[in-house]
Amino acid sequence: MSSRINKKRVTVTDIAKEAGVSLKTASRALNNSPHVREEKREAVLKAAKKFNFRPNISARQLASNRSYVITHFYDNVNTDYVSKIYTGMQQACHKHGYYAVAETTDCSKRKFIEQTLDYVTAFNIDGLILSPPLCDDTALMTALKKHGIKVVLISPQETSEDDYFVFVDEEKSAFQITEHLINLGHKDIAFLGGLKSHKAALNRQKGFVAAMKQYGLNASRKTIKTGDFTMQSGHNAYVDIMKKLPEATAIFAANDEMAMGVIMAALNDGKKIPDEIAVAGYDNSRFSGLFWPSLTTVSPPVIEMADYATNLLIRLISGEAVENKKHEFVSEIILRKSTDKK
Amino acid sequence: MSSRINKKRVTVTDIAKEAGVSLKTASRALNNSPHVREEKREAVLKAAKKFNFRPNISARQLASNRSYVITHFYDNVNTDYVSKIYTGMQQACHKHGYYAVAETTDCSKRKFIEQTLDYVTAFNIDGLILSPPLCDDTALMTALKKHGIKVVLISPQETSEDDYFVFVDEEKSAFQITEHLINLGHKDIAFLGGLKSHKAALNRQKGFVAAMKQYGLNASRKTIKTGDFTMQSGHNAYVDIMKKLPEATAIFAANDEMAMGVIMAALNDGKKIPDEIAVAGYDNSRFSGLFWPSLTTVSPPVIEMADYATNLLIRLISGEAVENKKHEFVSEIILRKSTDKK
């Protein structure tokens, strides 16, 4: 029935024999336990390498009552973002013999916290990675803390003293991209933000305003519009902007989809991009580079962030001391056709 | 160190005791083994339900020398497609106590087959799901078959007698969407296909041609253009089409990105959509519904296909007899603004 080849598996016992130590010492050496003499550790690692030893994860799970599984919980339709996080998690997990799993939930469901806890206990999940908007769900965070579940957050908007998280300075990036537009010679720049409840959008707006002020340019209610992060709202905003601020030569939208909506409306309006209207977005979504014209945008290092967050989580799980609870990442500004020189 | 709550775990032994049978009989009942009397099976399942029993996957893995892991190998930048497959896999995996894992590879790397085999044996993966283009890599398929690894393919273009796979009839869907355009009154319809090497695009083209012929319309070299599946190529194609076939009132592109490129070029050209030019795409990519105007397209049931493929794979793994090696799915035609009534 089973087609499995019956090649005998290399076990810790084999390694121990080869290295001339006991099973347990070999186990310790392989797990970076500090209580092993250096020479024995080396002998064990050498033997492991020689035999190309791979620990049996199931056995380890069973014996240690841990799953060696880290799950990313998300409630986000942006598959692009989610898959970048997964890639970063995998990098870190592979390195430490963990499994990376991604689980989608619906945080508007009434029982979602209960279900999350149920999942974590049922599968004995070792730790969680949470991304927006879940990482800002205070009820969820409270429940997880109460049960002592290890969590690391990616880009939370609000945090408390005892949270571990990674983040990017969105204000800084928004400042830089606005500065880029200003350096190109634009003076009348409109900003297309999001709803006030969307904290990240607010930070991007702050960066925009700060840059405009620093260069003595106008950033008032007239130049700041509100969208809802859809292409459609970008489209509508363009029409609105042209009505109230017809002298505008550049538009910076708080995400790529709105920026694309703006571009489409502008094209529809007979404007040349970037010659008559320059457009910048935010997020570096997959389409931003494929769009026509390709979109200048801000690229947060999501994969690196997830990798770091996962490494941090693994350290927490293994009980290692962690010096910094948070870590800041810097986004890259990606210059493309939509803001080419005039 | 560990924060795990020390609530005693429910094991098969507990279930067996409650049901008044032996450990092994309980195990058999829980695993749908045929060699259990109906009344005992019921007693066991009842006990399992009462205690909310969840099998310990690690123990099962260790004892059965199987990983209960199914991996989707892919080499595809389309995160949308990949994450739909993952969702479908998870549905099926959850139901049967398996883990779903996704792994990206680069099939242009020289050693990628070797690495794939290495991964499968190292992690003792029970079965693989392969999607395009990997599922059409004959060298890989040969290697996997040689090692007796269970595989189910999603939308392969070429298959042999002993392949298990799921697929959609692309020709039929292309026919239907063309028919939809014709029914709207369009007569001069252009098709934007892909390179000849792209088999799926060819099938879509066949469907287009068949529909046009059936309704006595012209489908010649003049109306059929070639793109490379990027927005940019859709843009270029529009310009080309308008030059050689200025009377065209509808364009059917073989994927959504090209369709979006077409729309953008048309808007840029001052055309109203769908009033002057109707546009249809293919794939129902995430942006197609968010685009402006939203895009009429063909939606293959990727999640359902992955779910079915995974169930099929699990049946293969457990040695169950499988009657049909292949299963056809029907795509849905999604009508949106880009082909609204004139």
Place this chain on the structure above:
DNA sequence: GCATAAATTGACAGCGTTGTCATTTATAAG
């Protein structure tokens, strides 16, 4: 150099499940 503390090591018992194989029970055949 000896007593004591600290670090290192190893024997052994699980972890919760499935595989094996012998035993018991039910069914069919004569």
Place this chain on the structure above:
DNA sequence: CTTATAAATGACAACGCTGTCAATTTATGC
């Protein structure tokens, strides 16, 4: 009703690893 055969059942040993705790070795202090 007996025997032969098939089906159902259970005892027990794995699976490969880690946790516990006692035994051993090494380092430290006086």
